[in-house]
Amino acid sequence: MASSGAVPNHAFRRLRGQRSPGEFAAAVRRAAREIGEQVACDARYIGRVEAGEIRCPNYAYERVFLHMFPGLSLTDLGFTARERVRGRGARARTGAPLSPITIHDRGVGDDEESDVRRRAFMAGSTTSVAAVSLGLALGVPAPRGRAGRTEASAVEEAVRRIRLLDDRHGADGLYRRAAEPLRTAYELLDAGTSGRATADRLYAGAGELALSVGWLAHDSGRLQDARSHYAEALATARVAGDPGLEAHAFCNTSFLARDAGRYREAVRAAEAGQHAARQLSSARLVALLALREAGGWAGLGDRAACELALGRAHAWFGRGPSDADPEWMSFFGEPELEALEAQCWSALGDWRKAARHAHRAVALQDPHFTRNLALYQAQLAADLVRAGAPEEGASAGLRVLPLLDDVQSTRIQAMLRDTARALAPGGRSEQVAVFLERTRRV
Known part of the structure; x- marks a missing residue:
């Protein structure tokens, strides 16, 4: 059922035709695979679109829908044009309230106006602040008292928006801006909900939001903050009895432990995540957790255990x-x-094998995911240099630098600095000299 004030998307409903929401969601997932996208579309998502709760899909869904219905635009599909729902200009034109914490595509910094509005909004109720601070323009005032479906949807949308912006821009500029919606989400949990179904959604959404904010801290080098957010998500999963959230929390914890040099903890967290994932039916989730385990074994220098975990990852x-x-x-x-897998071989000191896998990652990556492309290129540069190919490594590093105009990631910048340090004692070919000079400027 649509929230009051939401305008049903009749055009999208007509495109579904006689198919059930579940059947149509399956068609969306198939179309996504045809173009190399992965979307977790289900009947509930289709229902939210048709109810008008999703005014404009994220970029992944946009590409899938336009692939399914060639020749149609977003507005033909019944959605609002992106420029009307994202950015300050659209809100100013429509008279919609400016969110104090809105996470959108046109910059991530606070300004004087948002500071003024933050103070004004904080005088309102918890749920009113939540609906606005989570950046979801619903067009109606949020209910007072217990949280309902509107607030649960706002939390879920905040998670999607953070992930979208991280894919495009990296974590550094997003972390502090994303922390306030997280605080609000947990305030909503404390305030209580209007029913069990809403409570389940809100617990899951708050936990996923904690993991998303934790990842932003992780990728921007704030490892202790990330550890705290991941622990918060794990506690939320345990309280809610949510094995999917628990597996996700252990997955991120394992990744963080590996990056922090706590390799035994990385292995244990990955194993715990695989135990939680057994209650689900996702082979890909088990594969990712096996890769996390492999990364821990590689850090410990246990090549045999790493290869076993890699084999399980490929099988799943x-x-x-x-x-x-x-x-x-x-x-x-x-x-x-x-x-x-490239990271595993790097940790084991097999640079040539690492470089081969890093090269495949770069070749296979969709250029739309700018942050991942920059990360894989930086990994390739590091592996090539250490494999004894300094010019090729410098060339790969140079391809990363233009991407840093859009991507703010402490992790990627640190990788490039490490590669530059590895190159510095070597010869001074023209390619290497250009890379070192440009890296210094960055």
């Missing part, structure tokens, strides 16, 4: 995607599989 990955794959795993396709 080979079973293909399924309807049970979590929405947050949309990033996990063949390019990420190759990149994570």
